[in-house]
Amino acid sequence: NAGVTQTPKFRVLKTGQSMTLLCAQDMNHEYMYWYRQDPGMGLRLIHYSVGEGTTAKGEVPDGYNVSRLKKQNFLLGLESAAPSQTSVYFCASIRTGEGNEQFFGPGTRLTVL
Amino acid sequence: KNQVEQSPQSLIILEGKNCTLQCNYTVSPFSNLRWYKQDTGRGPVSLTIMTFSENTKSNGRYTATLDADTKQSSLHITASQLSDSASYICVVSPNTGTASKLTFGTGTRLQVTL
Numbered sequence: 227n228a229g230v231t232q233t234p235k236f237r238v239l240k241t242g243q244s245m246t247l248l249c250a251q252d253m254n255h256e257y258m259y260w261y262r263q264d265p266g267m268g269l270r271l272i273h274y275s276v277g278e279g280t281t282a283k284g285e286v287p288d289g290y291n292v293s294r295l296k297k298q299n300f301l302l303g304l305e306s307a308a309p310s311q312t313s314v315y316f317c318a319s320i321r322t323g324e325g326n327e328q329f330f331g332p333g334t335r336l337t338v339l
Numbered sequence: 340k341n342q343v344e345q346s347p348q349s350l351i352i353l354e355g356k357n358c359t360l361q362c363n364y365t366v367s368p369f370s371n372l373r374w375y376k377q378d379t380g381r382g383p384v385s386l387t388i389m390t391f392s393e394n395t396k397s398n399g400r401y402t403a404t405l406d407a408d409t410k411q412s413s414l415h416i417t418a419s420q421l422s423d424s425a426s427y428i429c430v431v432s433p434n435t436g437t438a439s440k441l442t443f444g445t446g447t448r449l450q451v452t453l
Contacts, residue, residue: 230382233347246434247442266445267445268343268428268442268443268445268446269383269428269443271439271441274439282439284439286340287368316383323344325371325373325388325390325432326432327373327385327388328383328385328441330382330383330384331382332380332381333381333382
């Protein structure tokens with residue numbers, strides 16, 4: 227099993243450009259999440275999904291959109307990137323039960339110039 | 340507001356020494372507390388989980404304690420190794436639902452040196 231994978235690993239954008247981050251999991255998990263991690267701050271939830279075709283806003287959803295067309299994939303989109311979106315983005319999925327352990331991907335480092 | 344505070348922010352220890360990381364939380368209601376290890380450039384990986392009724396739990400050289408009355412947890416690392424160099428993140432869950440309400444601490448960055 228590959229677990230949770232993220233594409234791309236690194237990306238540099240100019241202000242106003244758009245991009246999509248892809249998260250894929252092969253563990254048949256229902257719940258998937260997108261977080262951002264910034265220096266000196268804890269992981270913050272952007273959007274999440276409790277199943278195929280569903281999405282919900284997290285703590286910091288502004289400027290991002292998501293889609294969950296297939297159970298194994300969760301896409302995070304930036305329509306018009308801003309320097310404030312420079313961050314490391316992590317995707318996670320949950321194994322329900324056992325305290326809902328989250329399995330994280332390796333992260334995508336995004337820089338917006 | 341639910342908060343998780345970790346201390347110290349960073350720590351440097353010699354290989355072979357022990358250390359203890361602290362986590363204080365104000366999350367309510369409380370369901371469980373996890374400690375994650377995050378290696379540089381990687382995603383967090385779960386080390387331990389503790390529920391309200393548990394006082395201590397071990398995972399190899401890692402031992403977590405929980406005092407639900409004072410809302411404090413600690414992670415003790417015994418006989419540290421270079422591979423223990425990482426950030427350790429405390430995460431508190433208020434319920435056993437969708438995990439959309441998790442509160443993450445900012446982490447303790449541990450460096451183990453020769």
